[in-house]
Amino acid sequence: MLSLLLLWLSSSVWSDDYLQVEGRSFRDGNGNEVILHGINIGFASRLNAAGQCEPRWEHRGGADDFKRIRQWGFNCVRMPIYWAGLEPEPGKYDEAFLRELDEKISWAAANDLYVIIDMHQDLWGVGVPGARGAPAWALKSSHLPHLHDPSVFWGLAYLESPRVQGAFDAFWTNQPDGQGVGIQIVMHKHGSI
DSSP states (O other), rough: OOEEEEEEETTEOSSSOOOOEEEEEEOOTTTEEEOOOOOOEEEEEETTTTTTTEEEEOOOOHHHHHHHHHTOOOOOOEEEEEEEOOSTTBBBOHHHHHHHHHHHHHHHHHTTTTOOOOOOOOOOOOTTTTOBSBOGGGGGGSSSOOOOOSSGGGGHHHHHHHHHHHHHHHHHHTOOOSSOOOHHHHHHTOOOO
């Protein structure tokens, strides 16, 4: 579920000069090797009182922070975003979330920073205790138990929890819902991840 999209941004417009992977290197449009020196700065999501996922910008600074990031010698920023914040219902996208993401990307572009957009998840997403990433509607294994001792490293739930394992199994096998539509078909139909 984790995917990276590397974008080369110059001034305040998107450039056609995307980074390419060649062997074990990133290359710019001129074939020059690019070594990324980055910092994490991005979106997260949280559940509101109604149990719905809301987008939230972890970093509360502004455009000047991106200027400082460049001055400190970094050439990229990583922006983790969560599917639950982006698409809380199938085919319904949170426009405020996207506007805020566009604003941050434009600040990066104005400072000649590469952007890594990280469609991130931890233990699948909504409906799994302690998890974030996928929206509740995408959890096909809510009927399975979540067996995990939270006092132990959270990541062990990938190995211990039938609910987490079932969520990934349902995704990768495109398990159909009650109407015979698999989650990957829903995502493709609506242009999601």
